[in-house]
Amino acid sequence: MTRQRYVIHLTVTSRDLDSARSLARNLTRSLHFLPELSAGETTVSAEDNQLSQHRVFCDRRLDGGRRCPLSADHLGACFRTSAPGDVFADAATDDTVTADDAD
Numbered sequence: 838m839t840r841q842r843y844v845i846h847l848t849v850t851s852r853d854l855d856s857a858r859s860l861a862r863n864l865t866r867s868l869h870f871l872p873e874l875s876a877g878e879t880t881v882s883a884e885d886n887q888l889s890q891h892r893v894f895c896d897r898r899l900d901g902g903r904r905c906p907l908s909a910d911h912l913g914a915c916f917r918t919s920a921p922g923d924v925f926a927d928a929a930t931d932d933t934v935t936a937d938d939a940d
């Protein structure tokens with residue numbers, strides 16, 4: 838049976854777009870164990886402008902078919918994890934969410 842793709846819209850409150858993107862990255866990382874999740878394609882939009890979506894992960898394809906787990910606007914070279922399947926588990930160091938970020 839072919840699996841269909843769906844998007845789950847999860848409304849949150851946040852101080853600004855950067856904080857919302859940070860929250861989305863951390864929420865996605867916390868769910869990386871779900872095989873159904875296409876984590877790299879996570880986006881954020883303003884509630885009143887859902888057609889303008891902002892990627893939260895770089896998601897550039899790396900050697901070996903894995904994807905870059907760093908934030909979409911990261912500086913420097915893309916990051917490569919050491920183990921397949923740990924793509925988003927090892928990426929928690931590119932930024933840290935504070936209590937203010939998580940409003």
Ligand SMILES: [Zn+2]
Nearest residue numbers: 895897905915
């Ligand atoms: Zn990258």
